[in-house]
Amino acid sequence: MSAVAEQAARRRTFAIISHPDAGKTTLTEKLLLFGGAIQLAGTVKGRKASRHATSDWMALEQQRGISVTTSVMQFPYNGKIVNLLDTPGHEDFSEDTYRTLTAVDSALMVIDAAKGVEARTIKLMEVCRLRDTPIVTFVNKCDREGRPPLELLDEIEKVLGLHCAPITWPLGMGRAFKGVYHLLEDRFYLYSGDKHRVSEIETIAGLRAPGLTERFGEVYKVLLDEIELLQMAGTGFDLDAYRAARLTPVFFGSAINNFGVRELLDGFTEWAPPPQPRNALVPGGARAVQPTEAAFSGFVFKIQANMDPKHRDRVAFLRVCSGVYRKGMLLHSVRLNAPVRIANALTFMASERETIEEAYPGDIIGLHNHGTIAIGDSFSEGEALRFTGIPNFAPELFRRVVLKDPLKAKQLNKGLDQLSEEGATQVYRPLANNDIILGAVGVLQFDVVQYRLKDEYGVDAVFEPVPVHTARWVSCDDARKLKEFIDKNEQRLARDHYGDLVYLASSAVNLSMTQERHPDVRFLDTKEHG
Numbered sequence: 001m002s003a004v005a006e007q008a009a010r011r012r013t014f015a016i017i018s019h020p021d022a023g024k025t026t027l028t029e030k031l032l033l034f035g036g037a038i039q040l041a042g043t044v045k046g047r048k049a050s051r052h053a054t055s056d057w058m059a060l061e062q063q064r065g066i067s068v069t070t071s072v073m074q075f076p077y078n079g080k081i082v083n084l085l086d087t088p089g090h091e092d093f094s095e096d097t098y099r100t101l102t103a104v105d106s107a108l109m110v111i112d113a114a115k116g117v118e119a120r121t122i123k124l125m126e127v128c129r130l131r132d133t134p135i136v137t138f139v140n141k142c143d144r145e146g147r148p149p150l151e152l153l154d155e156i157e158k159v160l161g162l163h164c165a166p167i168t169w170p171l172g173m174g175r176a177f178k179g180v181y182h183l184l185e186d187r188f189y190l191y192s193g194d195k196h197r198v199s200e201i202e203t204i205a206g207l208r209a210p211g212l213t214e215r216f217g218e219v220y221k222v223l224l225d226e227i228e229l230l231q232m233a234g235t236g237f238d239l240d241a242y243r244a245a246r247l248t249p250v251f252f253g254s255a256i257n258n259f260g261v262r263e264l265l266d267g268f269t270e271w272a273p274p275p276q277p278r279n280a281l282v283p284g285g286a287r288a289v290q291p292t293e294a295a296f297s298g299f300v301f302k303i304q305a306n307m308d309p310k311h312r313d314r315v316a317f318l319r320v321c322s323g324v325y326r327k328g329m330l331l332h333s334v335r336l337n338a339p340v341r342i343a344n345a346l347t348f349m350a351s352e353r354e355t356i357e358e359a360y361p362g363d364i365i366g367l368h369n370h371g372t373i374a375i376g377d378s379f380s381e382g383e384a385l386r387f388t389g390i391p392n393f394a395p396e397l398f399r400r401v402v403l404k405d406p407l408k409a410k411q412l413n414k415g416l417d418q419l420s421e422e423g424a425t426q427v428y429r430p431l432a433n434n435d436i437i438l439g440a441v442g443v444l445q446f447d448v449v450q451y452r453l454k455d456e457y458g459v460d461a462v463f464e465p466v467p468v469h470t471a472r473w474v475s476c477d478d479a480r481k482l483k484e485f486i487d488k489n490e491q492r493l494a495r496d497h498y499g500d501l502v503y504l505a506s507s508a509v510n511l512s513m514t515q516e517r518h519p520d521v522r523f524l525d526t527k528e529h530g
């Protein structure tokens with residue numbers, strides 16, 4: 001096996017998807033703790049203090065400054081190299097959250113045992129489904145009164161369309177929570193409620209080991225019944241079905257109490273897929289780029305600016321897809337068709353930003369630049385390959401830009417073009433008037449854009465509400481029908497930064513009526529870059 005193939009095979013690159021407050025931050029911290037990446041739990045918590053930051057830039061900067069170190073966390077575990085990519089979730093929820101999911105090979109879904117499958121999780125699952133990303137599930141907060149586990153599995157199956165294969169099963173819940181039974185190991189892991197104990201946990205081998213009824217009473221009886229039901233329903237784990245994103249292995253636990261996390265991490269690192277081939281357009285066609293290929297390639301899925309007040313540059317996050325990145329290497333920017341020397345790329349070991357020597361498929365590197373890199377850019381050692389599958393996502397929040405000083409229109413346009421290339425916002429220019437409309441999926445994106453317009457382009461702009469509910473990219477193979485559609489709907493049409501046509505719907509009803517009236521027109525909620 002080549003060195004690249006060997007290194008690629010060890011990588012596990014994933015992100016956590018969850019609804020706010022399900023326990024993503026807590027679980028992240030515990031994964032790092034069990035992975036030996038941090039000595040003491042509490043490191044990741046720093047982010048929480050600034051969670052409620054709104055438009056205060058200092059707070060914003062701080063929040064982002066901290067979050068870049070937690071943007072990518074790499075640690076070795078059981079012979080594997082784990083890359084955990086952070087998905088901004090609270091006020092910092094943004095299109096980056098979606099795009100990060102296009103850069104991973106698998107995802108971990110955290111569900112609150114009391115709340116089940118929540119709205120944000122459903123949205124993020126939709127993004128995972130675009131690439132059939134395999135999902136491992138962690139049902140968190142079993143130490144609190146939750147919903148019956150069978151009901152939770154049923155909800156995952158119905159709402160998310162994923163078969164569930166429980167790997168661990170709770171012995172009681174809430175105050176009666178006594179531990180979990182590991183179905184594959186046929187062993188109980190017992191819960192002491194002592195969150196500081198990371199290593200020694202009492203275990204008992206055998207579902208029907210002597211003394212269990214006496215010790216646990218009713219909750220044990222319930223567990224026996226449930227396990228029997230599961231076995232009758234045939235919910236066994238199947239690696240192929242998991243890798244094909246049809247089935248999710250499910251673990252139960254309590255992240256805050258360090259419980260069930262090690263079992264999760266063990267199962268996850270064993271089953272999660274290594275770096276997968278990625279599709280790319282090449283001159284005259286398309287091909288799948290294999291991670292084992294010797295030549296370096298990768299794509300940019302996120303750009304973060306102004307993170308470090310001392311360096312006013314931007315860091316582009318690049319996912320390595322094939323080959324090796326070596327320090328000081330010349331990379332070929334496919335969009336610019338020019339070489340770019342990357343002097344000091346960043347890696348993200350544990351929670352430190354460090355300059356790296358080498359990076360392999362599945363790894364993320366941070367490239368310093370001054371606006372020469374755009375979201376979706378592909379880099380190679382010369383081959384003109386453009387990775388696909390890093391789309392723009394239809395925004396759900398919209399604002400009209402109002403310029404305070406009309407003489408600054410040119411700077412405004414320049415700033416907005418740059419910011420849209422960096423993925424900070426999407427920009428729409430209506431066909432019927434001279435408005436400029438911004439689109440985002442998270443409200444903080446508008447604060448960032450407003451601040452950066454002033455700070456970097458000297459433009460004072462205010463953003464006003466605008467009666468747009470959602471956006472869809474439109475296209476039609478029949479030129480005559482497209483023209484007819486444009487003529488009838490000019491008031492609701494705009495062009496995005498790349499000149500593509502966008503329908504700005506005033507409501508969900510408006511969108512579906514327009515779709516019905518124009519069956520030959522495609523309305524897409526994602527659009528490939530470029």
Ligand code: GDP
Pocket residue numbers: 018019020021022023024025026027089140141142143144253254255256257
């Ligand atoms: P995030 O918003 O998904 O990142 O969630 P956090 O990790 O911040 O957790 C939200 C809240 O749930 C915090 O107050 C945590 O302390 C709490 N929490 C997290 N995990 C558990 C758990 O296993 N049990 C209980 N009882 N609370 C938890």
